Amino acid sequence: MEIIDFKKSLKEDCPPANYSLALKALWFAANDNWEASHDIAQDMHNTMGSWIHAYLHRAEGDDFNAGYWYRQAGKNFPEVTLKEELQSIVEAVIA
Numbered sequence: 001m002e003i004i005d006f007k008k009s010l011k012e013d014c015p016p017a018n019y020s021l022a023l024k025a026l027w028f029a030a031n032d033n034w035e036a037s038h039d040i041a042q043d044m045h046n047t048m049g050s051w052i053h054a055y056l057h058r059a060e061g062d063d064f065n066a067g068y069w070y071r072q073a074g075k076n077f078p079e080v081t082l083k084e085e086l087q088s089i090v091e092a093v094i095a
Contacts, residue, residue, distance in 0.1 A: 001094045003087065022048050022093045029056060030086060047073050048093065055085055 006023070009016055015027035021040055028037035034056060041052040054069030059082050070077050078085050 003091060003094065006090050006094065020093065022052060023090070025049075025052050026086065026090050026093065029059070030090075034060060048089075051075055051089060051092075055082070055089060058082065058085075 006027070009019075009027065010030050015024045019027060021044055025037045025040035025044070028034075028040070029052070037052070038056050041049050041056060043049070044052065050069050050073035054066045054073055054075065057063075057066035057069060058078075063077070067077055080088070
């Protein structure tokens with residue numbers, strides 16, 4: 001899978017069934033469904049789940065909570081746009 005495939009899937013009504021939990025969470029985030037994305041990310045008890053969780057709280061403007069989740073993910077608070085970070089996370093998942 002490549003990033004272009006992910007972007008094409010965003011036009012569908014729901015994420016493809018074969019997507020991992022991380023990709024499903026990112027799919028919902030990219031489609032402005034914070035709640036669905038957060039529900040998935042908070043149940044992912046790994047570094048990727050923490051990174052997605054951090055991104056989501058940053059997107060909602062809760063930098064304090066986001067900072068906690070970035071630390072859990074072993075990441076620095078990003079200085080890139082939300083769009084750039086989302087793409088970076090997707091690329092990390094599909095790599």
